[in-house]
Amino acid sequence: MITLDPEYGPARTIPHPVMFRVLDSEADETAVPKDLPVGKGAEWAYYPGCIDYYDQEMQFSHLNYGDTDHGIIFDSSIKLLKAVGLEPVILDRSFMKCCGHDQLWQGKLDVFQRMRDYNTSVIHRLGIKNLVTSCAEGYRTFKLDYRLDGVNVRHITQVLYERGLRLPPPKDGKTIRVTYQDPCRSCRQMPVDPIYEEPRELIRRVENAELVELKTFRADAQCCGVAQMMYCNDKTKGLTASRMLEAKELDVDYLLTACPKCLTHFGCLHHENRWKPEEERYRYRVVDITHFLAERLEGETVGRSPSVIPQAQDPRAKGRPQGAE
Amino acid sequence: MTLRMQSVKEGVYEERPGFPTQYGPERSDHQPGVPFWPHEVYRDLVIIFVLMAILLFLSAAYTPEVGPPANPAIQPFIVPDWYLLFSWGLLKLADVLPTIVFTDPLGNLINMDAAFWGNMLTFPLVLLPLLLLPFIDRGRETRPAKAAFRTAFGVAFFLGFLFFASLYATNDRILESWPFIADDALKWMVIVPPVLIFFATYVGVRRLGFRDMYWWNLLTIGAAFALVLLMTLWAFALVPWSIDGMDPISRLGTSLNPGTLPLTTFMLIVIIFSALLFYATAMLKEKKAKEVVLASSVIVFFAVVVFAKLFADSNFPATYATLKTLMLYSNFFIALPLFSLITFYLGTRTPYSTYEYLLNECYQCGKCHTVCPVTKVEDDALGGLNLVYNTFKKQHDGVPLWTCLACDACSAVCPLDIKYSDYILEERSKVATQGAAANGGRRYGE
Numbered sequence: 001m002i003t004l005d006p007e008y009g010p011a012r013t014i015p016h017p018v019m020f021r022v023l024d025s026e027a028d029e030t031a032v033p034k035d036l037p038v039g040k041g042a043e044w045a046y047y048p049g050c051i052d053y054y055d056q057e058m059q060f061s062h063l064n065y066g067d068t069d070h071g072i073i074f075d076s077s078i079k080l081l082k083a084v085g086l087e088p089v090i091l092d093r094s095f096m097k098c099c100g101h102d103q104l105w106q107g108k109l110d111v112f113q114r115m116r117d118y119n120t121s122v123i124h125r126l127g128i129k130n131l132v133t134s135c136a137e138g139y140r141t142f143k144l145d146y147r148l149d150g151v152n153v154r155h156i157t158q159v160l161y162e163r164g165l166r167l168p169p170p171k172d173g174k175t176i177r178v179t180y181q182d183p184c185r186s187c188r189q190m191p192v193d194p195i196y197e198e199p200r201e202l203i204r205r206v207e208n209a210e211l212v213e214l215k216t217f218r219a220d221a222q223c224c225g226v227a228q229m230m231y232c233n234d235k236t237k238g239l240t241a242s243r244m245l246e247a248k249e250l251d252v253d254y255l256l257t258a259c260p261k262c263l264t265h266f267g268c269l270h271h272e273n274r275w276k277p278e279e280e281r282y283r284y285r286v287v288d289i290t291h292f293l294a295e296r297l298e299g300e301t302v303g304r305s306p307s308v309i310p311q312a313q314d315p316r317a318k319g320r321p322q323g324a325e
Numbered sequence: 326m327t328l329r330m331q332s333v334k335e336g337v338y339e340e341r342p343g344f345p346t347q348y349g350p351e352r353s354d355h356q357p358g359v360p361f362w363p364h365e366v367y368r369d370l371v372i373i374f375v376l377m378a379i380l381l382f383l384s385a386a387y388t389p390e391v392g393p394p395a396n397p398a399i400q401p402f403i404v405p406d407w408y409l410l411f412s413w414g415l416l417k418l419a420d421v422l423p424t425i426v427f428t429d430p431l432g433n434l435i436n437m438d439a440a441f442w443g444n445m446l447t448f449p450l451v452l453l454p455l456l457l458l459p460f461i462d463r464g465r466e467t468r469p470a471k472a473a474f475r476t477a478f479g480v481a482f483f484l485g486f487l488f489f490a491s492l493y494a495t496n497d498r499i500l501e502s503w504p505f506i507a508d509d510a511l512k513w514m515v516i517v518p519p520v521l522i523f524f525a526t527y528v529g530v531r532r533l534g535f536r537d538m539y540w541w542n543l544l545t546i547g548a549a550f551a552l553v554l555l556m557t558l559w560a561f562a563l564v565p566w567s568i569d570g571m572d573p574i575s576r577l578g579t580s581l582n583p584g585t586l587p588l589t590t591f592m593l594i595v596i597i598f599s600a601l602l603f604y605a606t607a608m609l610k611e612k613k614a615k616e617v618v619l620a621s622s623v624i625v626f627f628a629v630v631v632f633a634k635l636f637a638d639s640n641f642p643a644t645y646a647t648l649k650t651l652m653l654y655s656n657f658f659i660a661l662p663l664f665s666l667i668t669f670y671l672g673t674r675t676p677y678s679t680y681e682y683l684l685n686e687c688y689q690c691g692k693c694h695t696v697c698p699v700t701k702v703e704d705d706a707l708g709g710l711n712l713v714y715n716t717f718k719k720q721h722d723g724v725p726l727w728t729c730l731a732c733d734a735c736s737a738v739c740p741l742d743i744k745y746s747d748y749i750l751e752e753r754s755k756v757a758t759q760g761a762a763a764n765g766g767r768r769y770g771e
Contacts, residue, residue, distance in 0.1 A: 223698050235702040
């Protein structure tokens with residue numbers, strides 16, 4: 001039986017146990033594969049992170065039949081990087097592991113250290129110079145908690161801003177109001193290279209977008225409510241809801257974020273609200289900033305195939321008694 | 326009353342004042358407290374003058390009687406009280422300084438002899454720096470772990486200096502009891518160990534503040550290694566001279582005396598150990614270096630014991646000659662490797678249990694409580710005072726370890742830049758590791 005020091009209150013609870021067992025079990029295999037699929041000397045590499053696992057968890061698990069699409073972050077990122085003239089090596093999950101952010105902050109130091117050592121050796125073996133990540137937590141973890149000597153870790157918004165992403169003029173002149181949630185991992189927690197200006201500059205490059213700020217922003221931005229995937233309860237949902245209500249009061253069309261975790265939890269609440277359509281609270285889209293920018297580019301963004309529309313599979317979506325709480 | 330309190334709290338949460346501070350260059354307005362000059366000085370001067378007046382009055386009004394005359398047949402062992410021993414030691418030490426006699430422009434004969442230098446050593450060199458230290462070290466930080474120079478110089482160096490100066494006050498007794506110790510060795514003892522203590526303390530205290538002390542370690546240990554090497558060569562030049570008093574240069578290499586073999590052995594041990602320390606500090610990763618140094622110091626310790634046993638049993642005059650040569654420079658051969666070891670340990674130790682040094686900077690402004698998102702939703706936390714302060718005090722802080730979002734909103738507004746999320750990170754891994762060990766390897770929540 002686990003007993004904890006009572007002064008710390010109850011022990012941690014992790015609301016997505018299966019996903020974290022899968023992620024943790026990855027760390028047990030520590031042997032670096034001999035024949036890595038990419039040759040040496042890769043200048044640019046893109047690390048998508050664990051977004052496909054989130055899709056599994058968010059769309060198909062019993063916890064949530066939400067329609068938040070994390071996979072599109074990957075497609076959008078590749079499209080945007082191609083638009084600024086980069087053909088990055090994709091650090092696929094077939095030979096990379098999770099960056100270990102959640103494991104570190106959940107206190108599983110041993111798991112994190114195994115993942116870090118493995119990933120570090122793979123990255124060094126591939127000879128990567130610039131590591132691009134589309135995830136705020138990955139950005140912080142690779143930059144601060146890893147010791148990647150000689151590897152320049154960049155968030156994708158920084159790369160797009162520095163290489164001058166140009167967006168075509170919009171087809172319809174309708175003005176859209178956009179707001180941006182600063183992820184805590186990429187702004188406040190970064191003593192070096194915090195990301196404040198780059199996403200805002202990128203949003204301003206969309207001609208018909210009007211950037212409005214939430215009640216708290218930049219270094220004071222309130223957390224989305226959940227960090228390191230711990231504690232999914234009414235308290236954390238209350239925090240998420242308060243943040244989303246701030247966006248609602250601003251009457252925005254888009255709530256953007258640069259962190260898949262924020263997207264997950266905003267999307268979760270967004271989806272829950274659909275169960276009661278008569279109380280439509282959040283009439284805006286919650287999307288990742290890469291998704292938002294890629295939509296404005298020419299050409300298709302490959303998204304999820306239409307056969308996995310979650311609403312069609314959710315038994316509770318139909319036949320739910322009206323007014324039931 | 327309750328309702329009013331509640332409404333005040335809600336007002337605070339709803340109309341939360343925006344804190345426009347962001348991370349930026351280092352802040353310089355982090356020094357609370359009352360300055361020493363002039364506030365404290367004025368108050369202390371008043372107290373000192375009143376005490377002086379009382380003492381002057383007492384000495385004038387009540388003159389004590391003179392005791393019985395001394396017996397000239399008894400040779401007394403003259404030492405002052407323990408707290409003035411250092412002064413007596415410095416007076417004795419003063420004969421190393423040159424005697425200067427000259428006539429000043431007014432025609433007075435000025436005799437700068439040992440007595441003069443002894444007084445100069447006592448007051449201007451010991452007490453004056455202590456008096457001037459607050460003016461030299463202008464930092465207002467009062468925690469020893471934060472004021473590295475003040476701790477190392479004002480406390481460690483001075484305590485060491487006073488101790489070894491006091492030791493020299495009894496040099497005649499020491500020389501009588503241990504005849505192989507040279508007087509010169511004791512003289513060097515007054516200045517060399519305190520300097521080493523200063524460096525070791527400085528490195529250790531800086532490390533306590535989570536600084537990487539690689540270059541400091543490298544420099545101090547490298548300097549120690551170089552000194553040991555130089556003094557070894559010098560000691561070899563002195564070996565023949567110490568036996569029969571002949572000129573060392575002309576005797577160099579001409580004959581072997583019985584002290585050469587043990588001396589060579591001892592020197593080799595010391596040099597190999599110093600070189601190993603230097604190599605480990607310069608080349609190896611910190612964790613590996615620690616292991617190497619620990620193992621080698623254990624081996625060297627037993628090597629010295631075996632060395633002493635071997636030569637003391639077989640050849641006593643040779644050992645005596647060796648000790649006599651070594652003791653002249655015992656500061657370097659004994660203090661330097663020890664100093665290197667201590668400095669290395671202090672400079673590489675993980676400052677883990679001292680993390681609270683970072684939390685106790687908190688002066689309870691409560692900004693963190695105002696911005697913390699968890700305190701807005703957790704019922705327990707509504708009446709909490711302050712995250713950092715209460716965590717440091719181990720009181721219930723309203724943000725228990727596992728409820729904290731680690732969003733770092735508190736650090737963003739903290740006027741002292743306390744990194745609360747770093748503390749959370751450390752504590753979580755600690756608690757989870759302990760739990761895994763106690764629970765058969767399984768982790769919490771699984």
